[in-house]
Amino acid sequence: MHPAPSVILFTTLSGLGFGLLAFLGLGMPDVTGGSALAFYGIGFALAVGGLVASTFHLANPKNAIKAFREWRTSWLSREGVAAVLTLTVAGLCAVGAAFFDTRLAPLGWLSTALALFTVHCTAMIYAQLKTVPRWHQIWTPVHFLTTAIAGGALLAGQVSLAMPLLLLAGGVQWVTWVQGDKRFAAAGTTLETATGLGAIGTPRPFEPPHTGSNYLLREMVHVVGRKHSQKLRLIAVALMSVVPVICLLLPFNHLLAALAVLAHLLGVLVARWLFFAQAEHVVGLYYGGR
């Protein structure tokens, strides 16, 4: 699949933002006044920034407001509804904490649950697609949730929690990759089933339907950078999990904390680039590619 910057930024930033809001909802840290404004501000900036980035992906954004309608069947619609609900409830919590010095615990818990559900919806946009076997597995939402929670813990300054969570997120990411590598073969879709010609012999693409490129090839048969995937996987996990944990183990220092967050963010960006670049859509089979 085409690793569009808009969707990479969307999943990375909104995941981190909703992860932070999830911790703030639990009162971790239990902030009030100016520091509440700062923490909630960062959470909102990341979550909203990610959502705004996702709209750059739309070819006809004037209809984006209609995306809240079909939550009964569509994970993308559910994601939009859940995001707006989360931001509303978390916004009330932020106002309470920043200006009235109060934290309504049940409202906070609700915002945590909503934030995590939003991340789950984001993951399900991809995990629901049978056409991309690498994404169509239980590990996709597990990976999105563990990464968001680990990043949230890191941003919320929950050092003792963040360390195991970051390592868990790295481990889950690795398992997601290894399991994902087997999915295309397990799905059983081949040029034989795609054309139905397997019954009479072995089909091979002879001539494509068009001499130039097209939307399908640009969007779904994207093969750039796959040869470096193994190296990029190591770099991604090192940046998103190992470097931040090392930074947190060292004596506390604001510079190290910033480095930990930056490394984590970069690592997740690399991992999300791979998430799209390595994903193979079954339509590629018709073109003799993947």
Add this chain to the structure above:
Amino acid sequence: MTALPATTTRQLGLVIDLDTCVGCQACVIACKGWNTENYGAPLSDQDPYGTPSGTFLNRVHSYEVQPETGSAQLVHFPKSCLHCEDAPCVTVCPTGASYKRVEDGIVLVNETDCMGCGLCAWACPYGARELDLAAGVMKKCTLCVDRIYNDNLPEEDREPACVRTCPAGARHFGDFADPDSHVSRLTKERDGMDLMPEQGTKPVNKYLPPRPRDQIDVLAPLLNPVAEEPTGFLRWLDKALERL
């Protein structure tokens, strides 16, 4: 509404005969022509005189099939929307632009609702949906919904443009819900098949597999070599030339 109807009154669709298709691309052009000038946004082309790329609702691939024994066979393979019973492109749509009609099972896009997110194209295993880069909305086969019910057209033209134009008679249009229809009988008689059945989409359109070659190749026995070893004068010539 992007919920799929439990059943549709009729199941309109196509039968595509892979045995008959000659790969002339006439259906591709007829489709583009009709659907550029009629229902919805035109099918645009980008840089047509440079590195061309454009929107098509129907494309014809060609595959070489190598059987275990014997010579390879060339199969032309037209592909357009299969109007699936369990259409994954419809349920993923967040705006309600994509829908499957209860009355005839045609899968359509309401272009005034489409936001061009492209998720339906990702959800389709067949590559049947293409985002038009000029209009920014998703385009797909409408089964020429503006022809098949069009009383302004002569009756013989009230079928999809691709079917109407096919010079080989490789495309057939009809109602699969009616077991006695032309398309239902063809599917039954010729073992019509689903594409990617493992994807669980339950496509309405069916493909008829190419017939085995030996049944129709009436000339083959006449073209066999009549003598493996030369005799008489030719035998003497063969030996003489070898000795030289």
